[in-house]
Amino acid sequence: MSKAVKNNDYCWVGSQKNFVDEINIHKISHMxxxxxxxxxxxxxYKNEDGCIVWVNDDLNYEFVVLLDAHQTAESAELVVSTIQSLKEDIKSILTHxxxxxxxxxxxxxxRTxxxxxxxxxxxxxxxxxxxLCAVRKDKFLWWFSVGDCILYLNHPELSNLSEYQQNHRSFYEWIGKVNTFELEVPCFSIGTKELRQGRNHIFLTTDGLVECPNVDFANPRKIFNSIYEFTNEESVWRLLKEIQKNNVRDSTTIVSWFVEIDIEGSQPSK
Structure with missing residues (x-):
C-alpha cells in the first residue's frame, strides 16, 4: 500500500504520474x-494536482505546498519548479x-x-x-493560501468548539494564466495558529475529497470522526478508497501528519 521515501524532500506533479484509478500512499518521514x-x-483521464513536502526533524519543521490546477498541469509545474529553485533560501529562512x-x-x-x-x-x-503553502515550526502553524485548497487542524480542544478549517477557502483566485498577482491588489490570505498542548493533526487536501458525491466530507467532522481508529497511513488510504468507491471524478491529494506539543496553549484568564 505504501512506499517509504528515505529522502525528506519530495515533490510531484500529476503530469509525471496521474494515479487515475489508483490510490497511492507515500510516507515522507512522519508524514x-x-x-x-x-x-x-x-x-x-489526467491529474493536475501537485505538491512539495520538506521535513527537518532537527530544526522541528515541516514545509508543504499543495496545488490544484485546472485545464492543464502547466501552472502547477511552474509553481513547483519556482519553489524548488528557492529551496536553499527557504531552508535558510526556516533555521530562524x-x-x-x-x-x-x-x-x-x-516578492517571487x-x-x-x-x-x-x-x-x-x-x-x-x-x-496552499503550510509550515509548522515549533508550536506554530503558518499558511499562505491562494484559492480553494484546504488546511485543517484537529485537536480535541478545537473540535469541541467545531473548529477545524484554518484557511479561508477562496474561489476565483489562482496563479497562472489568470493570476491574482496581476491584479492592482493581489488577493490571497495568510494566517498563523498556535498549536494546542498534546497531539495536533495537520491535514491538507485538494477539493476532490470534499466535493465527492454521496459522502459528506465537506463536513470536517466526517473526515476526522473515525480516522483515529487506524494509523495515519491507513486512515488516508480509507478516505481515498471511499471517494474511489463513490465514483469521484476529480483528483485528490492529501498531506497528513501529527505533531506532539509539550507546552500548554493560551487559555482564557480566570
Missing amino acids: VLGRFGGNSSAGQ SPRKSFDCLYKLLL FESKGFKEACKKVQGETAF
Missing part, C-alpha cells in the same frame, strides 16, 4: 502523502525563530510571485492553479 487521480469511469521564519517566508513568496519574470512565465502557461 503521509495520499493521492488518487479520480475514476476513469467518471471521465477522468518561528516569528522571523514566517515573516521572511511571506516576504520571499510575495509579484516579480516580473514570474508573472511573464505565468502568461505562457495554459490554465491556472490554487496554491
